[in-house]
Amino acid sequence: MQASISIKNLSLSFGALKVLKDLNLEVGQGEFLVLLGSSGCGKSTLLNCIAGLLDITEGQIFIGGRNVTWAEPSKRGIGMVFQSYALYPQMTVAGNLSFGLKNAGLPKAEIKERVDRAAKVLQIEPLLDRKPAALSGGQRQRAAIGRALVRDADVFLFDEPLSNLDAKLRADLRVEIKQLHQKLRNTMIYVTHDQIEAMTLADRIAIMRGGQILQLDTPHEIYNRPANKYVADFIGSPTMNFFDGKIESGEDPRFHTEGHSFPLHGYNFRSGAAVSAPAWLGIRPEHMVSGAEAENAPIRMDGVVELVEPLGSDTLARLTSGSHTLWIRMDGQAEVANGDRITVGFDAARANLFEKTSENRL
């Protein structure tokens, strides 16, 4: 796959504060990359650096094979969509879409053609003569996407484009963005703090923390084989259950935690074999089973239900088992109540083990 964007040893400092630290990233042609992280992790900053809206301190940025490290934002072949839509309030939607093209000095006929084409793709043709104030949130964001679309850019940058919308509209537009990507096949970089958006949209997700990329992988890998405890904890809701304990290697490796000893048969160690070391064992609430299934699970434990959250499709329950607190996701039809004593179980093959101090995957 040919690289559409490549970032080499990128650093950005504001005075003594290092916001991005020696970052390297390659994005393939037509790839949908999501930058995911909690606020302040540097994901929007990285996007602004790619767009050329922030001057970087060190490193290089290539877009489409061209070194654009010092290029103006408009000369980088990018289109950008912002969280607050950032539509020019005094211009109509058509005016907003054509502003960049006029600045580029394109002939009138071509501007009109491109605006019409983008409006058709986004189904905002009836809105072209309206001012942004007369549009709803979803229509505004569509117009903002249109403004990026008319530029015929190779690369689209999205800076939390759906964060200002309500839940229903967010889900709808998420699907539209995905379809748009499938239709256009442009390279897209999408910044979000919403893991559902990240999981559903991305070809690959880059999880960021403290100005560094912790893991860059497909959504499937990130969910199933998180590279470290932070990623494991960040992805998934409710978050992964963790047991503090230690691994005992040998013929039949086991994990010892307070009050329990789990057989690790079936766990796929990164190094191929188990090592004796202090560690965390993590298991997702949805990978735990209860009731009759639990009886057959390789690892079993008893717990008392202390909180039930019915979601309709699923039911979440929090239980205490000794000194451990666990979340479990059950079928929506499961009948549980506070105070019930239930047996839960899981398979070590679905668990995650992290080294105690480095918190890296074992």
Add this chain to the structure above:
Amino acid sequence: MSDALQIPTPPAAGPSGRKPGKILSRRNIFIYGTLILVSLYYLLPLYVMVVTSLKGMPEIRVGNIFAPPVEITFQPWVKAWAEACTGLNCDGLSRGFFNSVKILVPSVILSIAIASVNGYALANWRFKGSETFFAILIVGAFIPYQVMIYPIVILLREAGLYGGLTGLVIVHTIFGMPILTLLFRNYFSSVPQELFKAARVDGAGFWSIYFRIMVPMSLPIFVVAMILQVTGIWNDFLFGVIYTKPDLYPMTVQLNNIVNSTQGVKEYNVNMAATILTGLVPLTIYFLSGKLFVRGIAAGAVKG
């Protein structure tokens, strides 16, 4: 169940619906009483001025300053505008009026044009030392301008502008700079940064963003700046009397010279008419732009 829901239930006893208000409550009497009293306090002098300016001198000498004119005459207004003598000139306030206009128009346009670009640059194009530059500019707003009068006299003399209107226009423009720059910087800072970023991605440069994005969004602040500058410059007396010469005195100085002339009879009616005439310009600006101001705010309210 659904049937039961449709049976209208009679309202229970006790309060229901909108709470009735009393027109003559203690609160209302207090609020409106105060308002009426304060407006009387401010309107009475204006009433006396208007009434006096419409009376002849014999009627004024009777001494009933609150009495309406028995015989209305516009002679004092004509005299104040076109005939009153100040020094050697006997063409009334009209000369001062046109001088003031000649000072006002370029000063207002120039100061607002420069200050808005300053504010825009300081808010959106942060450069090395821009914060320091801004701090120095703001300090300028707190220096009492009396201390700068003499140095400016020397500067203008050396530049060959002392005693002319150009010099005065430059002085007004410079003295308006700190407060106007602050005003515009703060306003432009409140414009979402993403709008500015979007314009940069769209290939707009410094001036293009200023004229096509920022200015059309900023009508309200331009009106506020205009009100500030028009009233400030029109009401200025000190700079006018120091940096110009009698031929070019602005209206305020001219008014002072008419009202404070020490020879002859004190013509109260002419003085009153002259004062009202001088105050008319800022008054008109307030009335006209007040409407524009509200409309400007409404037109700008498109965020989010």
